[in-house]
Amino acid sequence: MARERILPGVSKVTIADVARAAEVSTATVSNVLNGTGRVSEPTRARVKAVAGALGYGPAGGGARTLGLAVTAHGESAWDFASVPYFAQAISAATIAAHRRGYALMAMPSGPAEHMWRTLPAAGVVLVDSPPSDPVVRLLRARGLPLVFDGRPGELRARETWVDTDHEAMTRRVLEHLAGQGAERIALIAGPTREYYTRASVTAYRRWCSSGGVRPCVVPFAEDGLAGPRLDALLTGDGRPDAVFGLYDPCGRQVLEAAARCGLSVPDDLMVVCSSEDPAYGRTAPPVSTVSLAPEQAGAAAVDALVSLVEKPPHTPPPVVIETRLEVRASSMRRSRRHT
Known part of the structure; x- marks a missing residue:
């Protein structure tokens, strides 16, 4: 039987694994990591400690790493980095992340589902995410904060967007x-x-x-x-x-x-x-x-994501950027x- 390829150093821990180890529900784990809901301080501390020990979410190995993905074409592989808009947005996002003390991983288009499940990141910027984006579903299941470059159909806790008019x-x-x-x-x-x-x-x-x-x-x-x-x-x-x-x-x-x-x-x-x-x-x-204005959008998206990661449950307001x-x-x- 063929083995699933896993990136070196990347954990396969899921929110369910954290819940089992901490003896709580997945909803409680999500509330703790998102800074939402009513959870006692002893339970909150235990969940954070377990998540950190297992290397899950912002408390784990991806605490100083942010992800960025362009998901407009779903699972289709395409060279978005050669398009000037995306190239400039990624460059500006990388500079903004480094200034805040974070690394930025620009994900390839159309990666396998397990890569999203195991992405060692504290949060993710999603560029041109289409309706019913399966990547959004996977990242939300992990309880990761998200910033959309392009307005999404709906926003949940610890999510915001950056876009032009x-x-x-x-x-x-x-x-x-x-x-x-x-x-x-x-x-x-x-x-x-x-x-x-x-x-x-x-x-x-x-x-x-x-x-x-x-x-x-x-x-x-x-x-x-x-x-x-x-x-x-x-x-x-x-x-x-x-x-x-x-x-x-x-x-x-x-x-x-x-x-x-x-x-x-x-x-x-x-x-x-x-x-x-x-x-x-x-x-x-x-x-x-x-x-x-890709440079402004990329930098603003990273700034918003860092705020979501570092200041739960605070959610920064959406940002509208002018075109030229x-x-x-x-x-x-x-x-x-x-x-």
Whole structure:
């Protein structure tokens, strides 16, 4: 029979093991480690001592280690660290953790379930967590404090979130494009279901409804699959005269599709995308981008997580971070630039 692979030095202790050893219920263990509920001081001290001896939770071997995970694509393995937003957020989170005296582990995408059950961390930052995220369920079962980069569907004790105002960001981009003369703005969004995508699509549909404009939402596709989909969009009846893409590759994909279809950017088609990649300032033409402030988000998430770990049952309030629209030639019509 094949053996389950366990990381060196990582305990397989569960909350149930702590409960049995301390002769209490799992609910009592959770209350003690979360700083919630009514538990007598002798029982609280015994549970903490047992958890520490077994190496479970914040009292155990992960007391000065924090975890970070990007779970938008579930169990699918993907190289999120090569995306500028995540790379900058992880870097800022690592710096913030080190300043507070903690190590930070950035988990790979799609790790096996046992890795989450045994992750030696005092708490975890979850980036782009989708609804019904199985990782959230596993970490909650362990009683770990959580900070979400992106608003979750629900918050429990010792959980909070950090996020940008995606609705305001979407409206700002749409109003900028409309101010440059756009009448048919398409949105590239999904199929992922994290809060960022859902909130942006909702704001886009509301904006279209308020202006009596027919919405056009195009699912994002990786580079190998995006071409035919975008070509059909840009050559079909009622083609858009502007495109806003929610993800980093969208700007390049739309520029390439416009070139294939013989469209001039920005005269025939204006382009804006969300990205932290400075290379968009050097494309032909330079592409307007929205920054989601990953450095501020990563640092704020770690600061909130350390507060949850060190000051139970105190829960810091959610943090809303401002976005920034960098307007470049791709969304400035020549006729309007010269007026």
